[in-house]
Amino acid sequence: MIPIPGPVRLLKLIPLAAGVLADSSICDVLNSRVPGRVSYSGDSIYTASLSSYYTGYERDLYPSCIFRPTSAAEVSKFLQFVGSDEYSTSPLPQFAIRGGGHTLFTGAANINGSVTVDMRSMNSLTLSEDRKIASVGGGSIFSDIYPRLVPHNLTVMGGRVPGIGVGGFTTGGGLNFLSREHGFSCDNIYGYEVVLANGSVIYASASSHSDLWLALKGGSNNFGIITRFDLATFPQQQMWGGIVLYNYTDSQVDAQAQAFSNFMDTANFDSAADMDLILNFENSGFEIGNALFYSKPVANPEVYREFTSLPSPIISTLSFNDVSGMVTQFGAYLPSTLNRATELVYSFKNANATIYKQLIKIWENECNSLRGIDGLEVQFLVQPQPVTNGTNSLGLTAGETDNVIGLVTVAYNNAADDSEALKGLQNIVNQQVALLQKAKLYLPFKYLNYADQSQSPFSSYGERSKAHLETVSERYDPKKMFQEGVPGGFKLFA
Template identity: 25%
Template sequence: MLLLTPKRLASLLLTASTAVVNADTCDEVEALGTIEVSRPLNPTYITEQAQYWSTSCSALKPTCILFPRSASQVSQILTHLSTTNEPFAIKSGGHNPNNYFSSVSGGPLISTQHLSHAYLDPTTGILDAGPGNRLDGIAAKLQGTGWTFVGGRIGNTGVGGLVLGGGLSYMSAQYGWAASNVLAYELVFANGTIANVTATSHADLFKALRGGLNNFGIVTNYRLQARRQGDVWGGNLVFPLRSDDTDKKLLAAVRDFTEYNTDDKAAVIVTAERANLNLVDSWILFLFYDGGTPPEGTFKNFTDIGPLLDTCRTRTYADLMASSNWAVVKASVVDIATETIPLPSRANKAKVMDALHAHWRNVSSTALGLDVPGIVASIAWQPFPRRIAQQAKRLGPDLIDADDEVDRIIIEMNYSFLPQSQYERMADTVQATYEGVRKSVLGWQADGTLPQAYLPLFANYGFYRQDYFGRLRPENRALARRVAQEVDPNGLFRTRTGGWRP
């Protein structure tokens, strides 16, 4: 795994070619007079820096923030960057909490905020959308058209990072990943060249962009196939006081839903939340149905457990997206990690599900006992039925390349806390959480408790210490590496901005 850590970044800059001009991109772009450049202490700089989900990213200070409004302006920025040795970053919504993935210190930040167009053909449903859109914003723009974007589940999420990481949607069992619905990418390469990337014009690059993250250029437009949609039904079920009995019932319910639900319009996320001093120890479920009313019994396994609060109702998709932003923890450092597990059999569901949840409770209990203020720990159990893989394959190749031989569950593990000084210490807690899950899964696969299966990591939830590309199929990792070297032979994106590298 090649990860551009701050230490590695510093080393690369120190050994950069002496032929590189000692220039400053902020000054050069500002001299053009056509691209907005915001410096520290400027209100637009301060506002943009505050838009990250994690305060650890906000604390990294770019030398300036550049706000291009077109692919040609992005091209100009990259042309200037190629003459310097500065680190840089590209930011869509700032929802990736890993430091340096969409944040930077000591170099320019390219914000896609003004690339927030959304042009819909109301007849075909073809949508041209910029990476500066957020899910709630694009849902509001499409409200009333009868079409929707197959995006994520939290409204504040940026479109750019979501789609490049794959993008899990409430509608994935119908339409695959968010990336599965991309028809073309307008991409600015490291040398400033602009291309329209499709499955026919650049077959390997098109595949690599579906799950390949920020390794190939800057996407300035996604041409998407929107999907027909009217009212939806959704909201939350809240179990404010968890118990061992509630834990077992909800874990069994999400496992059974993953295997037995046959209605592709229905989706759930089952989350447990804990906080310091036991102020919170609860379950919050997200329920969704792509229609005004779900058929009777669709979510019976969950509702029969007896939530204290049920906010589910018929509403617009835009309203659902706008109402989801309460889930974003404000003014905290945020860490997110993930694991993918094969669905346990009905006979082994209690053994597997209960043990993995107990592991999370044990590690999170240790974390809650640390002298780290403001800790909130959560785990989300998210069905990954084989139908998602079937739909993704139907809509074209991607790097994730999941097969439809088994059902799976994607586990998301979050910790948020207040002091930025505890970033590395809490990173160890995050690592202990996901490594414990992985170790258990491998042990159960060895003894036959769980089936053998390809288990890729879901990039949008990945932690910087995890090996995203190492968990892909070797041939797909090799394709991504080859394509990255072809389109960026000088390694602008590989060596000067953060993220996972193939």
Template identity: 30%
Template sequence: MVHIRRFAFRVAAALVYVSFVQAQTISSVCQRISNSISLASSVFYDPEPSYLADIYHYAESSSQTSVCSVEPGTAEDVGIVLTILGSTRTLFGIKGGGHIMNPNYSSTAGVQISMSRFTAVDYDSSTGTVVVGAGNIWDNVYEALLPYNVNVVGGRVSGIGVAGYTLGGGYSYLTNQYGLTIDTVRVFELVLPNGTVTNVTESKHPDLFFALKGGYNNYGIVTGFTYQTYPQGLVWGGQNIYLGQYVDQINAATADFANNVTDPKAALITTYDYQDGVFVISVLMFYDAPTQPAGIFDGFLTVPALSADVSTRDYLDLVLTENTSTSANMRGYYNTVPLMDITLPLLEAVVSQLQYWQSILSSDSGTLFSYDVEPFLPTILTHGSPSAYPWTRAERFLPLNVYFAWTDAADDSDFYNALVATAANLTAVAVSEGQVLVPVAPHYPNYALYGTSLASIWGTSLGEMIVVKEECDPHNVMGLTGGWKIPI
């Protein structure tokens, strides 16, 4: 027994020593970066405030303590940083808004790159496009475009980062009219792993342009996006919150909207929540005009609301109605089921799953159990060209979002397993209803839980993506960072 204890102590000491050596090695890389970048960029260390802001993520479980953080201020400096990291084979993370739920996807124990200095929003009225820096959140973009009465196809709630959201696909209140966010990108400003800065367009770089639309950070670091803009005036909408006792009425209204509303200016998110043990339902309603036509949302507006915040407002004010701060700084994961249709039996199954997992896990450290139902028209994928995600545009699928949040790291595996199980259960319900393509449909990568197969994320796109990856990143520099990774 004494020998075993001594052996265990030596192993633990050896691991601590290895970690120390690795940290010292990475620290030298941080210093090399600091000595090589321009005055437009900076390197920070714990406990400097900028460092703490750079490593912060919305979910505590997505944050890591890096050796240093880097805030590049120019695309050229991003290139310098990438070449140093690649030549030294140093692990790194790339953070835009920091809202990703999967651990290690935009964080690292190595060098954290924060895109926080890429905050330009430059509108060009002559082309009807806007160049947006990769460090923005959508709130900033909407605010900057308000004076011009134009808008972009972007995030639906406050605090969502531009970069990860776009590179993963992007579903918006405007998607029924204009498609996914990736369908509206005209140019990606990309820093390749060799440090070269290039503007990727569909006409000049068709293969790389295809791969970037859903391919995340596998080809380099995107520092800016040029989006098509669209006319935008006042809108009607907001959020109503209902007590769980009205679930049957909300289910009926949601199923009716999903199957009968064909007006592309209308959009909806119905969310079933257990928040601190209380069953509530929130409904985000949207219509792209100052008033909504009679009848579209009557099924919701006639139900007594616990709170109601629906009115005519500007687009930014609409986005700010959804407050995501209640689950910030907690641990949390997403998962998704790509539905073909939203039916009343399926919604009843969603409620059943919500109630079951709340009853099972609330005694751990669970404080939020959430299922978001998001109807879209069958035509949304006709607005764009082929893309890595979704790999098929023959049929659109609806990205059901499941989100659990908790406080104790010891419960991580329980919640992970629950998210896997609830997705499997809802998939089975969908298949039993005749939605036979759900098990093999594209999983929305911005919602997909880590461990989801690459075949479920990229499907038949993967072969072409690998070819592009081998051309752009033959030494797999981008494999040193987190996220959905293309194997080469």
């Protein structure tokens, strides 16, 4: 169990009026204004919230209190309060916004010695009369939403593993089983109910506050707190897919490299197919395999023939399932929590098999040099980029089917190994990027939801998109509450 220190109180600096004590904490006053929503260190809600973050980096931060709103009105009261003259400080009073809590790095969705706004009590789901829109609360978790849509033979474009929150996932882009056909998750959002820094509640859509609507499609937590997402639904019954793992051999690496290169060839594009090439180093051993998903009820579709015909898998879960079951099944092969973990992402155009083999060899060599690190796991993931329809702020060209995302993740047990592990991670990615640049295949885009805090994803969107995001931020948040008051995540003006 994680040790919880005693309460740390954040002091009010400027009283609203005579009679308000100067030593009252923000948490205490907030608790008096929105009763029953504030939890302190030692409370069961506080402890459960803290322990549910995905990585130890976030679990090791201790907010003064956790605020769990249940409505847009309560979020509005909170923002009016922290942005009022009563707590007007320089810099602004700081707080964190938390949904699923899956981002790896420190402070992305938690904070030391201040307020963390845990949105997960806002988890409603309502279908429109025509069932084309699923309105979900701003703290909803996709793996909780999917089973509620299964009886309707519907799905939404959410996370592919359990525990992913709607807020961070969609505002950072969002990769889904349907992304080769319909794009990023954020391409498929009709509207957002947003509470702005001044406490006003607005609805952003293509016809109302369209500039903000577009900015929220890739702009992360820089504009307000989203209390409702109106997501497009898609008819979905059974799909096919699962995990296949093989012994790691040179011949298997050669076959996988060729198969993935062919899969990503534009001539072989199949919009129903979404997959990952998975390379893993754990317990001083290598694994190679695939996560194969096909959104139609077709077993062993032709597009995957080069993968499914490979002999002697050591594990195969390929089967029919609904989206909810597929997410649960996929999640069973991933760690439910991590202690220390960092990942770096990059993008590139599809390569020939030789380039893929060289990328794998770079990863393999560096893994061998890191063998002595306790609890070491190094994963290299290669997957198709969604085929965007362009309804976002990511700066990508619509309709491109041969863009690839590369992701390298290092996980381990002890802080004493930070320097060596992170150096090894950076060495892998530096060499891989250099290879792709030399081959003129490298793309500047960095997918925000996979990016490390060192990677500046907004700059990778291009000057035009970044300038749009900055303009929208200045228009809707002129006092920079979400730039300076919410330090977590990626900031536009950093």
